[in-house]
Amino acid sequence: MKVMPATRRQVGLAAACAVAALVLPLLAPNDYVVGVAARISLYATLALGLNVVVGFAGLLDIGYVAFFGIGSYLYAFVASPHFGIHLPFLMALPLVVLGTALFGILIGAPTLRLGGDYLAIVTLGFGEITYLLLLNLDRPINITNGPSGIIEIDPPALFGHVMSGNTAYYYLFLVVLALALAACHRLQHSRIGWAWQAIREDELAARVMGINTTVAKLQAFAIGASFAGFAGALLASWQRSVFPENFLFTESINVLAMVIIGGMGSLAGVVLGAIVIVALPEVFRDLQAYRLLVFGLMLMVLMIFRPQGLLVPRSVSTAAKE
């Protein structure tokens, strides 16, 4: 696959989207809508990380939210009264990202021999274990504070300015999302991106071609986890509290749905998927109790009519024709 230069239409569309995203808080009817938009940006960043693992490298991870949780709790550990540590935001972030990436390697390492769905099950196991540990590690030594979670987490302070209000967070998350998109684009068209694609299409052939599949897979896990760690730290600082319930298996599935609905491997698709998964239940809010019912139905209908996802990247669409 050659790196396709973006067409004029694509550039125009991207610019239009960027402008729309920038002016959104000005046009939003209320703060609630800005909050939803902020959540979309945050989850899009998270989903981009999972896309590295699932979409780029083809490693099905259905316990991804574990890294989101680890990132959130690591941030809570170093920026809350829980341990009495209050690191500044810009110092805490790299620590959290590094820590989560280490967990990515730790969890990735034993799964390297496993293919396909067995890998998925092991990640599911790790996801559940992480949740249960977050829930139960308040005894004998109180590490996670158990079901009551960690509260009064420090809000981010950038250059002496303490952030507050959904609009400020929205712009912060938007900047992070833009950086994540740029990073993913670079990764996709780099040596490691090509190695991942080769592993995804045929692992044995990739190894024959001299790709160190062990290193490449661990890199995918580490990078995917570091995205989740970053997003987790942002979530913790935004909510100003973290609870084990934020990181249930259903959240993993939600994030996976974002990646798949948009069209696996496509960056724009992942963002679109995040918009659909976060915004749909909000759009149906008027339906009150029926909102999740309709959401479930929509997921089925979407998959039936667009089984490859909404935006299909070129390489996938040709591969699917075989």
Place this chain on the structure above:
Amino acid sequence: MDALGILPQQLVFGLALGAIYGLIALGYTMVYGILLMINFAHGELFMIGAYVGWAVLVWLINAGFGGLHPVWVVPVMLLMAMSLSGLLGMTLERFAYRPLYTRGATRLGPLISAVGASIFLQNAVMLTMGARMKVYMTSVLFPRSWYVQVGSVRVSVLVLMMISVALLLMWLLNVLVQRTTLGRCMRAVAEDREVAAVMGVNVRRVIAVTFLLGSALGGAAGVLVGLYYTQIDFFMGYSAGLKAFTAAVLGGIGNLKGAMVGGLVLGVIESLAVTFLNPAYRDVVAFVVLILVLVFRPTGLLGETVPQTNKV
């Protein structure tokens, strides 16, 4: 009483729970064997089976058993739950999954469709039956005084019934798969769908029947769990489904005997964890064992019977 003293008692509970896991796991493993798909909505079919059983029980109790001898109450509950769960499973396959795999979706498409079905069914039950839990009046059928004492172990008639029903259903399924033409067709489709089609097997019908059978077993498990725990709610399919799927993988996915063995092993491991460790870590132990088994024996305890595929 010390841990060793209550161990035999805990093992009995573990086996009963394990038999249920195995029963649900069969549905996962059958569908996976044929379509290589994790049917995430299977836990919900189990939950709906529990609700159907509950509705039948309430109706029968209110009707003074309708002239029925109480011995027939559980079979009627099982029959109704299995029929409805089975039909529902078949309907799901027809409308939510078949359109995907006939159109050549990636393997993850049906997975998300199944997640949608799972959310849909949970909320449909919550909206029609209410969010509060329902109570099985088990004591009407199985008074607490009915038990068998073996040494220090007390086994209630209810637990004996559960284990026998689960084993009976597993045995029936095994006979069906190993001895009948339909079973041969199912094995052929699991082996190679295209070759089976060429040989004249009606692949679509076989897949539909697989969903029917697997879902029916899930529905039966729902009734047994309802009778055992006496409380059911619309969210019960989540953790039971997760555990049962773990059991299926533990035994070797696609392998029917593996699902049964995996279920029993998981149930016993959990009872050991409860006895010797903190009960809060019951599930942690279960998942750690799963990971260890997969890392050191990637095809499960009894080995898989489906072709390994690395494509997502």
